[in-house]
Amino acid sequence: MTKQRKTVRRGTKASDAERRKYLIWSVVVPLCILLVFAVLYFRTDFSYTLKSWIFPEESTDKHTTSEHEERNMKLMEKHNDYVYGIDISQYQGDISWIDINTIYDQVPIDFVFIRATMGEEAKDKRFVVNWKAAQSRAKLRGAYHYFRPNENSICQARNFINTVKLKPGDLPPVLDIEERPRKQPMDSLKVGLKRWLDEVEEHYGIQPILYSGDSYFTDFLEKEFSNYVLWIANYNFWVDKPKKHWNFWQFSERGYVRGIKGNVDLNMFKGSIEALEELTIPY
Numbered sequence: 001m002t003k004q005r006k007t008v009r010r011g012t013k014a015s016d017a018e019r020r021k022y023l024i025w026s027v028v029v030p031l032c033i034l035l036v037f038a039v040l041y042f043r044t045d046f047s048y049t050l051k052s053w054i055f056p057e058e059s060t061d062k063h064t065t066s067e068h069e070e071r072n073m074k075l076m077e078k079h080n081d082y083v084y085g086i087d088i089s090q091y092q093g094d095i096s097w098i099d100i101n102t103i104y105d106q107v108p109i110d111f112v113f114i115r116a117t118m119g120e121e122a123k124d125k126r127f128v129v130n131w132k133a134a135q136s137r138a139k140l141r142g143a144y145h146y147f148r149p150n151e152n153s154i155c156q157a158r159n160f161i162n163t164v165k166l167k168p169g170d171l172p173p174v175l176d177i178e179e180r181p182r183k184q185p186m187d188s189l190k191v192g193l194k195r196w197l198d199e200v201e202e203h204y205g206i207q208p209i210l211y212s213g214d215s216y217f218t219d220f221l222e223k224e225f226s227n228y229v230l231w232i233a234n235y236n237f238w239v240d241k242p243k244k245h246w247n248f249w250q251f252s253e254r255g256y257v258r259g260i261k262g263n264v265d266l267n268m269f270k271g272s273i274e275a276l277e278e279l280t281i282p283y
Helices: 003-041 046-050 065-080 127-137 153-163 184-203 214-226 273-279
Strands: 084-090 111-118 140-146 174-176 209-213 229-233 248-255 262-271
Touching: 003 046, 046 127, 046 209, 065 262, 111 127, 111 153, 127 140, 153 184, 174 184, 184 214, 209 214, 209 248, 214 229
Parallel strands: 084 111, 111 140, 140 174, 174 209, 209 229, 229 248
Antiparallel strands: 084 262, 248 262
16 A cells, blocks of 8 residues: 555656646746747837847738838828838839839839948948939938948048948938848947948048937937937837937838839928938038
């Protein structure tokens, strides 16, 4: 009887351990994962935060095309005293610039930002064509550089300077920072960003604009770079107006513009066209 009791106890302990293990993996772990996803979702738009490293582009579409259009139109109607524009790169392909005029065939396009360079050496394949064409299709145009954290910042600045010839009336150069560094701490990245900004400002004689994601800027850059004109990306459907410190708001990555195949980023400037013109390179 004694041996049998011991056997039963061992079996009970083993069963309890199995049940606890099952409970952890079937309930606790999934709940923790959902909690992490929820935090990321409400910090900023889920597609912006996770699309580049978890899901392919098509799986990040939480809303149908009609819902995106409805939300975007409501935002633009609500802020009809602001001006609107788009930003493009080679990923928009061959643009029919003669058709570029309005967003959703209703809201005038007053400015266009065009990607020019990436990192130390790379250049957007369609920058030259897009840059020239934009001059006749939008009131204001600007060029931006995609910053690669693990490449030399001064070389990146010179890549942009050698590629982009700005003139009076153009918007200031833009530094686009979205990636976290893999080979250096954030403090070193900030030094590199400042070097790029200073080098470009010295060349063009005007302070650049800083572009980043909402949470990226808040978490890493706000303390050192809040004195720059800010262009912030946040596609969250619960955000219905630009925050106080945002000058430009990239509020959607799924806009429609006749002349562009597929989706295009939509942006609002928090001010009038006259206020936007005051930001441009002076004559």
